[in-house]
Amino acid sequence: MQKPNRPDVVQVALKIPFAQHLDYQLPEHLSTPPVGGRVLVNLGKNKTVVGIVLSFSDHSSFSKLKPIQAILDEQAILNEADLTLFKQASKYYQVTLGEMIFTALPAWLKKTANKPIPLQKWWRTKSTLEQATERLQAAPKQLEIYQYLLLHGPLTSQSLSHISSSASQICKQLAEKNLAQAEELCLLANEAPYDPGFQLTADQDAALKQLKQAHDKFNVMLLDGITGSGKTEVYIQFIQNLMLENKQVLVLVPEIGLTPQLFQEISQRIKGQMAVLHSGLSDGARARVWHHAKTGLIDVVVATRSGIFTPFKNLGAILIDEEHDLSYKQQDGTRYSARDLAVLRGKINDFPVILGSATPSFESLNHAIGGKYKWLKLRSRTNNNPMPSITLQNALNNKPSKGLSLKTLHKIESHLANGNQVLVFLNRRGWSPKLICNECSWIGTCDDCDAYLTYHKHLNLLKCHHCDRRYTLPEFCPGCGSQHVETLGVGTEKIADGLSQHFSDTPIIRFDRDAVKTPKHWQNNLEAVRSGNPCVIVGTQMLSKGHDFPLLSLVVVVNVDNSFFSSDFRATEYLAQLLTQVSGRAGRADTKGEVIIQTQFPDHAFFHALFDQGYESFAKSQLTERQEMQFPPYTYLAIIRAQHRDASLLDHFLNDMVVFCENNEQVSVLGPLPALVAKKQKLHRMQLILNANQRKALHLLIYQLKKQFNDKSIQWFVDIDPVSFD
């Protein structure tokens, strides 16, 4: 039956760049869909797509509306506050509302097929073993499954498949006999959560008090705690506190690799339900976490960047660990910052947002200094150990072979002999980053990108790290025919190789994108380290942060000198963060830590500013420079990025934009400039850098540019608050 105030027109957000929403007609045979729910509609000639209902109207300025094809959700998947977040975010990042929403939706919910979210049943036993044994005398397979569940449950039927291929059927039979039951989530019955019985340090105590005081209103708090100062303990006790009020908590970490650790640390301390959310999960599993967070079944979600969009029933706070990390900025598609959106979300929903780091971003630090964020400092390590000692080793006097000098190798040896572990940090994977000819100086470059090729020894080929194209190793120099072609420089593969030769009885554990391809690899490697035996870990930035390896006493840093030649005004900020973080891995338990930095510039002013004064003073003096030079965080940046096969066409196009901007006195435009990677997969890449004293002026100009230059032949997009120029 038709309701009296039934709307005729439904406004639907779609993944389209040209309109905020499209109007559709609501056909007689469909009921009114919920706002924030999904519908199926036709787009263009014959495409069927998923859209999100935004609002209703009695009329449309368009005639001949297409009808809604189907309603996919009976209940909204996004509530009003979620939609407000998307609306404000889409304005900020200058994309349409639909583009913003579809950046956020898990793939499962974007499918037109609308299959129900695959729920996952976890089985556990009921009744006693005696009762079960008696009743299952004639059913040995059922008894076997019962016994296995009793020992190892709760488990999914998939994880019982090694016992029987019809495990799922058998579980149902057990349930019929009232000997087992299924739950939708693995409810970890943490009736009595573990309590480590820590006496909080004075700093931890003070920080926690401030958090508790501000627990029910919007506030941004910068938990600025040196490495090993026990930030996690503060997070955990704050989460426990919020859970007492039945609130949910979202915890963001910068990398998948950090999710298991934090998940475990929190889960053993709370009486509640937790989930992880990251790109390593299946589509179905990700949609499931959305669903359970929204219904309120999950109390705490530990997620990577895109988790910021998870809808919750009663979200009480967002915690962002390692808030300075660049991984919080999405680097393709809609380039949002999960950290900045967290602050926006806290404001919309009126809850606190906690940004934690040992090396806060200069943006956040600036807000803390100015009083916009509450500044909670933890300045002592929980074990009262001093910070590790730093040695700057002159790489010109101590020539490294396979990346490490003899002096360094001796140091490593003595730390291993004391039963400790060592981390060698190098931000470059592969065997060596260049292949050169000693006679004509030819260097191996990618045909499709403006990049050198990296040699990978175990594959015995050259790889482009920008497009992943592979090349066979030339026998002769393609430039002059000489046989004197050699690899130059070191990567993690070569360092690990040198170490295995030198320390043949010690495990060398490599963490980089080639050696660690799945979360399982991660876990295996981490377990090898956690086993506590002396070992040398070789790792890229994957490993520079967050990890707590109690037995690590020496950190060796190789090859960070490139940062001194970078054209990025943030290069020193990033280097300071990296060195502080990676040094902070050393000496976390009982041993005093030691750090060796192999550098060709041991006298560089940078090192002295950072290590003599510490991160905070270093940051403050750099902020003063930024202010003088009129750079962020005192001004606002956006980059217009464009790419095309034809470099001169690209140049023309961007020059036209520059001319268009010429009369704008509030925004300065730099460019066109080639991107740091000037060519990628055959496309030339150029950019304009827009810098303004006011965000409003910058956004207005971009809005005008978008209108004026909607020429489809050149692909271009805007990056608001860029974090890199590549």
Ligand SMILES: Nc1ncnc2c1ncn2[C@@H]1O[C@H](COP(=O)(O)OP(=O)(O)OP(=O)(O)O)[C@@H](O)[C@H]1O
């Ligand atoms: N009050 C306390 N007393 C004793 N030990 C503590 C206390 N609080 C935390 N710890 C322990 O101290 C260690 C370091 O803490 P944690 O890993 O939280 O440091 P962090 O501040 O997160 O450092 P990072 O920034 O390097 O990750 C952990 O093993 C933790 O269990």
Ligand SMILES: [Zn+2]
């Ligand atoms: Zn390439």
